[in-house]
Amino acid sequence: MTDLKSLPTHKLYINGEWRDSKGGNLHAVINPATEEVVCEVIQGTLEDVDDAVAAAKSAFKEWRHSRAAKRQALLHAIADGMEARKPDLIAAVSQALGCPPHITEWLHIDGPIYAMRYFADRAAVMEETETAGHSLVLKEPVGVCGFITPWNYPLHQFVGKVAPALAAGCTMVQKPSEITPLQDYVMAEIIDAAGLPPGVFNLVPGAGPVVGAALSSHVDIDMVSFTGSTRAGIEVARAAAPTVKRVTQELGGKSPFIITPEADLEAAVRWGCEDVFINSGQTCTALTRMLVPAERYEEAVAIAKKVAEEVAMGTDENAFMGPLSSARQRDIVRGYIKKGIDEGARLVTGGADTPEGFTTGFYVKPTVFADVDNDMAIAREEIFGPVTCLIPYRDMNEAIAIANDTQYGLSSGVWAKDAEAAMPIVRLLEAGLCFVNGGEFNYDAPFGGVKRSGNGREFGNAGLDEFIELKSVQLPA
Structure with a gap:
């Protein structure tokens, strides 16, 4: 039926x-x-x-x-x-x-x-x-x-x-x-x-x-x-x-994703972007702040741009990302994209314009921002759309400080050389959930957050x- x-x-x-x-x-x-x-x-x-x-x-x-x-x-x-x-x-x-x-x-x-x-x-x-x-x-x-x-x-x-x-x-x-x-x-x-x-x-x-x-x-x-x-x-x-x-x-959430210097950068950035774009970014646990080693930052930006531009949109069997849930949600997300540009972030790909070929439906382009400061609204407020922010860090102490500098504490992610290497970082993150090296959601485990x-x-x-x-x-x- x-x-x-x-x-x-x-x-x-x-x-x-x-x-x-x-x-x-x-x-x-x-x-x-x-x-x-x-x-x-x-x-x-x-x-x-x-x-x-x-x-x-x-x-x-x-x-x-x-x-x-x-x-x-x-x-x-x-x-x-x-x-x-x-x-x-x-x-x-x-x-x-x-x-x-x-x-x-x-x-x-x-x-x-x-x-x-x-x-x-x-x-x-x-x-x-x-x-x-x-x-x-x-x-x-x-x-x-x-x-x-x-x-x-x-x-x-x-x-x-x-x-x-x-x-x-x-x-x-x-x-x-x-x-x-x-x-x-x-x-x-x-x-x-x-x-x-x-x-x-x-x-x-x-x-x-x-x-x-x-x-x-x-x-x-x-x-x-x-x-x-x-x-x-x-x-x-x-x-x-x-x-x-x-x-x-x-x-709500505004979750960080720390990629370590030893990580497989291609795999980590691709997984991190797809985590944000799935369900059109309307995921409370989405890892929307991608923290990348400064020495590999532009390489990560290029990978993120490639992933975003590969995303197929629509509702057919080839699509990865559908529309936003409503006209109101579409307008909120577009407003944040415009705010990010106004704040001085670098729009790598995507943007607030209507996606080409979609005259009907509440679609928003998969969007990547670089040169994001953690004090920007797009890094502090939950956008709830297909928008990811790449933030560079100099060392792990700075990465953890940036990750925890948020009112939220729902989710987090770490991609390291392996799971064992990730665990010391995991223990320092202020969040109720952490995804390590692409680990999947588990219904056998507790789900929920800390802080706000x-x-x-x-x-x-x-x-x-x-x-x-x-x-x-x-x-x-």
């Missing part, structure tokens, strides 16, 4: 049924490659949020006591449904985000299916007990959760929140981005078909200032997990504070821990 217009996008999924909104308007989902309307999606209201939270609160009374084996089986059934409806998930993400379908499959869909099974097999952790002296330590689910997910990796973040919450025995209300909500509708149908009890999972799309704010402040929400900009994350935390709910956040990149972790065992409350039982000695 790759006809996305057949999805029930005029409805909300609350308490195990599709129902009408209590007054919400419709919001158009635009294909950023064609600029055509894919479909319209209902925007929930405060009353809709109240209904969804009430359903989740009621369902939690029994779901929290469900056996781990039952939750494990249900999560595997959901993963089976994702496999069966993989074409629908690909279409849902690709048509709303603009990522070429053949890339969407491995970049946006395969990993979340793996992660759903990963957390299915960790449901049993909830029934484990620990002994601490004369005490027992029990694990209990945190409660009713409010999830606010982003548009850039919408299924990743859906699964990164929903899967461990279900494994732990939590119930939830999910709010997708207005830009990319369609995969959540596919997932709601999959969850419904898998037989999840009514009220455990609820879907309420809508605007951040309405639905997101209501989830963050709601007295019956025990935890809110947010992925998005640092600015919006601060507002979520403020709204959550009066009810003292647990808050986890995966926010947020708090808490997703994926890995730590991703389940976020949804667990510990109870200490003091027994007679």
Whole structure:
């Protein structure tokens, strides 16, 4: 069913049924490659949020006591449904985000299916007990959760929140981005078909200032997990504070990539550029500040220029990079490119002009800047587009100082002679994640940042821990 217009996008999924909104308007989902309307999606209201939270609160009374084996089986059934409806998930993400379908499959869909099974097999952790002296330590689910997910990796973040919450025995209300909500509708149908009890999972799309704010402040929400900009994350935390709910956040990044003098420069620069250009640069972990030894700087600039100019754009099977997610995002990125030029950075290739041959779609050229100072806006602010900045360094102490001179701390990268040589540098970087010599993202490992990149972790065992409350039982000695 790759006809996305057949999805029930005029409805909300609350308490195990599709129902009408209590007054919400419709919001158009635009294909950023064609600029055509894919479909319209209902925007929930405060009353809709109240209904969804009430359903989740009621369902939690029994779901929290469900056996781990039952939750494990249900999560595997959901993963089976994702496999069966993989074409629908690909279409849902690709048509709303603009990522070429053949890339969407491995970049946006395969990993979340793996992660759903990963957390299915960790449901049993909830029934484990620990002994601490004369005490027992029990694990209990945190409660009713409010999830606010982003548009850039919408299924990743859906699964990164929903899967461990279900494994732990939590119930939830999910709010997708207005830009990319369609995969959540596919997932709601999959969850419904898998037989999840009514009220455990609820879907309420809508605007951040309405639905997101209501989830963050709601007295019956025990935890809110947010992925998005640092600015919006601060507002979520403020709204959550009066009810003292647990808050986890995966926010912005401006991540450094240190290439050492002994590294394979060609391989390192190519990988670093492709890391920025994939998903049209709309990746929170993108290594957008490439730090290169001064003595090899112009060689690196030439390699980066070559890589950028080789990038095929579009949405066909030959394309590496699609459009930006929206006209607004395209204009923001073009504005940063113009700002970089105004700041005195050297535009090596790319630029703010419309790419040749693309009169339709929100496309931006893969762009490389050289002669970038770490005080420039393009080196300090998250652009969220296909723009990379090359910065020279004289020695490793300077490279590490430049790398850590940022308000963010989500991701980082090191390319050295080998992994062993990289580790002393890795230990000095202030970031929650580090990619060494092209290492791939790993769903078995924790994901999250430090400083203003947020708090808490997703994926890995730590991703389940976020949804667990510990109870200490003091027994007679």
